[in-house]
Amino acid sequence: MKKLRSVGSIILILSLVFMLAACGGNKNNNASNAGKDGIITSIGEGDGKHGTIKVEVSFENNEIKDIKVLEQKENEVLAEPVFKELKDTIITSNTAEVDAISGSTVTSNGYIDAVKDAIAKAGLTLVAKQAAGKDGAEEAAEQTYDVVVIGAGGAGFSAALEAKQAGASVVLLEKMPSVGGNTLISGGEMNAANTWVQEKMGIKDSVDLFVEDTLKGGDNVGDPEMVRVLAENATAAAEWLKNDVKVNFLEDNLFQFGGHSVKRALIPEGHTGAELITKLKTKLDEMGIDLKTNTKADKLLADESGKVTGVEATGANGNKITFHANKGVVIATGGFGSNVEMRKQYNPEFGEKYMTTDAPGSTGDGIVMAQDLGAALTNMESIQTYPVCNPETGVISLVADSRFDGAILVNQSGKRFVEELERRDVISRAILAQPGGYAYQLWNQDIGDISKTAEVHKDEYDMLVKQGVLYKADTLKEAAEFFKIDPEALQETIDRVNKFAKAGKDEDFNHRAGLKDMSKGPYYIQKAVPSVHHTMGGLVINKTTQVMNEKGEPIPGLFAAGEVTGVIHGTNRLGGNAIADAITFGRIAGQEVAK
Numbered sequence: 286m287k288k289l290r291s292v293g294s295i296i297l298i299l300s301l302v303f304m305l306a307a308c309g310g311n312k313n314n315n316a317s318n319a320g321k322d323g324i325i326t327s328i329g330e331g332d333g334k335h336g337t338i339k340v341e342v343s344f345e346n347n348e349i350k351d352i353k354v355l356e357q358k359e360n361e362v363l364a365e366p367v368f369k370e371l372k373d374t375i376i377t378s379n380t381a382e383v384d385a386i387s388g389s390t391v392t393s394n395g396y397i398d399a400v401k402d403a404i405a406k407a408g409l410t411l412v413a414k415q416a417a418g419k420d421g422a423e424e425a426a427e428q429t430y431d432v433v434v435i436g437a438g439g440a441g442f443s444a445a446l447e448a449k450q451a452g453a454s455v456v457l458l459e460k461m462p463s464v465g466g467n468t469l470i471s472g473g474e475m476n477a478a479n480t481w482v483q484e485k486m487g488i489k490d491s492v493d494l495f496v497e498d499t500l501k502g503g504d505n506v507g508d509p510e511m512v513r514v515l516a517e518n519a520t521a522a523a524e525w526l527k528n529d530v531k532v533n534f535l536e537d538n539l540f541q542f543g544g545h546s547v548k549r550a551l552i553p554e555g556h557t558g559a560e561l562i563t564k565l566k567t568k569l570d571e572m573g574i575d576l577k578t579n580t581k582a583d584k585l586l587a588d589e590s591g592k593v594t595g596v597e598a599t600g601a602n603g604n605k606i607t608f609h610a611n612k613g614v615v616i617a618t619g620g621f622g623s624n625v626e627m628r629k630q631y632n633p634e635f636g637e638k639y640m641t642t643d644a645p646g647s648t649g650d651g652i653v654m655a656q657d658l659g660a661a662l663t664n665m666e667s668i669q670t671y672p673v674c675n676p677e678t679g680v681i682s683l684v685a686d687s688r689f690d691g692a693i694l695v696n697q698s699g700k701r702f703v704e705e706l707e708r709r710d711v712i713s714r715a716i717l718a719q720p721g722g723y724a725y726q727l728w729n730q731d732i733g734d735i736s737k738t739a740e741v742h743k744d745e746y747d748m749l750v751k752q753g754v755l756y757k758a759d760t761l762k763e764a765a766e767f768f769k770i771d772p773e774a775l776q777e778t779i780d781r782v783n784k785f786a787k788a789g790k791d792e793d794f795n796h797r798a799g800l801k802d803m804s805k806g807p808y809y810i811q812k813a814v815p816s817v818h819h820t821m822g823g824l825v826i827n828k829t830t831q832v833m834n835e836k837g838e839p840i841p842g843l844f845a846a847g848e849v850t851g852v853i854h855g856t857n858r859l860g861g862n863a864i865a866d867a868i869t870f871g872r873i874a875g876q877e878v879a880k
């Protein structure tokens with residue numbers, strides 16, 4: 286130990302000499318000299334999800350003592366475990382060679398890179414220590430609540446809040462280090478009929494029309510009674526989010542996703558589910574509801590009568606915890622888009638050739654757990670892809686929402702091959718049928734000025750450019766050449782588009798909104814692939830969200846809500862309907878389980 290310390294001291298002295306020398310010649314060196322107490326500090330930077338993460342690292346005796354975040358623009362919910370747990374891991378192990386926090390990978394890597402940068406600038410060579418294991422002993426192995434909710438996404442938060450409001454003691458279990466699931470990374474847009482925004486915008490809508498659109502959009506496979514429950518209660522759910530949870534929705538704008546007859550999707554501030562989850566989490570904390578992250582539900586427990594009485598779970602250290610539920614359990618574990626094996630099990634078309642837009646926790650656990658108790662499943666083969674995603678990561682492209690304002694899709698030969706406002710499944714299949722299974726989305730500045738996606742989603746735009754999958758070109762020829770498309774063929778396609786735009790009729794694919802003139806540059810061209818986006822199938826629930834068994838009877842004490850259920854969306858979920866589903870049925874589940 287003594288020897289180690291002296292080696293450390295020599296390294297430290299050498300480092301200080303190096304730093305002093307370097308400081309003389311380089312004003313940009315961010316490491317400051319050792320203070321009187323032997324502590325030196327150094328500033329480092331890394332690329333997070335939403336820009337630079339800047340940290341100040343303090344060292345003493347060649348050991349990391351503290352990491353302060355000086356600048357960052359990360360999502361509050363995803364960054365929380367990074368700035369707490371990852372920081373502790375780096376300090377206790379005295380190295381930045383650590384694993385990213387699952388579910389917060391980009392933020393983690395930016396933070397790790399910033400710490401590495403600070404270490405390099407300090408000129409220190411650190412000796413890694415064995416990180417102390419997390420102490421799981423303080424987490425009791427047996428715990429009792431009235432209600433156990435599994436999964437901290439939109440449905441789980443809503444269920445937990447309503448159950449607590451009804452007087453129950455509640456615990457919310459989340460297997461990932463951070464909360465939010467798909468809800469967090471979603472656009473957060475939520476459909477409801479006759480909302481305050483529709484009234485302000487003078488849009489006429491009705492519950493009947495919402496029901497009709499939803500059923501038709503899913504090829505009439507959804508359960509009409511359950512779709513009506515959704516349509517009748519979605520507005521109250523949106524008002525609850527606005528008034529009780531304090532979610533900010535845009536007051537003067539709505540989205541009209543494909544398949545909806547009118548504009549009815551409320552848009553949260555920032556156009557993402559982060560606004561929903563951040564506010565739901567704040568409300569959960571205010572109400573004093575216990576939240577256990579890093580806690581994975583493994584098995585549902587039932588008594589001899591078949592009533593569900595609790596959950597067996599695994600904590601952060603692999604410690605087993607039994608959560609007893611006096612009143613019942615709500616499954617809100619989301620879909621199975623991130624589980625390739627399960628996708629293949631129910632529909633072999635959706636194997637490895639697809640990446641996914643979904644959160645890593647979307648692995649279908651709730652479906653498997655409930656099935657062990659005889660729960661009925663429905664519509665499992667219905668898996669939705671999103672057509673325009675990042676070919677490197679599978680992540681949905683919001684920059685590519687310029688498609689809704691006139692951007693076209695072309696293949697490697699520079700030819701259009703599908704109507705760009707077709708259903709997600711139709712466009713996805715058409716893209717996969719092209720050589721290489723990819724497409725390019727092309728739009729010009731006039732379209733960009735309407736959609737503003739490059740500005741609204743600037744972080745994503747910059748990343749796509751950095752990855753070489755999006756290019757802004759002054760001329761069409763330059764755009765074509767960047768992706769090795771024949772410039773003449775692309776020019777021919779654009780000439781046709783301009784002709785159809787002028788005539789007001791797309792003779793090739795009958796673009797329903799009408800094509801836009803694209804004769805003027807600059808142009809944006811983006812490579813895209815489809816990715817698995819939503820799993821429509823899942824557990825069968827009734828109007829009070831009780832999980833049904835294969836005989837069509839409710840399983841006592843077991844409730845479910847959100848993407849884990851399979852009765853609403855039929856073969857094809859319409860945009861904006863999943864958030865409505867998760868929040869509406871999550872609330873009902875919370876109210877019912879607490880009875």
Ligand SMILES: Cc1cc2nc3c(=O)[nH]c(=O)nc-3n(C[C@H](O)[C@H](O)[C@H](O)COP(=O)(O)OP(=O)(O)OC[C@H]3O[C@@H](n4cnc5c(N)ncnc54)[C@H](O)[C@@H]3O)c2cc1C
Pocket residue numbers: 435436437438439440441458459460461464465466467468469470471472473474475476580581582583617618619620642643644645646647648649650651681818819846847848849860861862863864865867
């Ligand atoms: C990129 C993207 C954009 C989208 N945009 C929209 C949109 O704008 N509008 C819309 O309506 N829909 C949208 N959707 C779909 C919508 O976000 C989801 O269907 C919805 O959020 C699902 O909510 P949920 O609460 O059921 O599940 P989730 O939000 O996925 O939450 C489930 C949670 O359960 C946790 N969990 C899973 N298994 C366990 C276990 N064993 N133990 C403990 N915890 C567990 C997961 O980690 C997760 O945190 C989008 C989806 C994606 C991926």
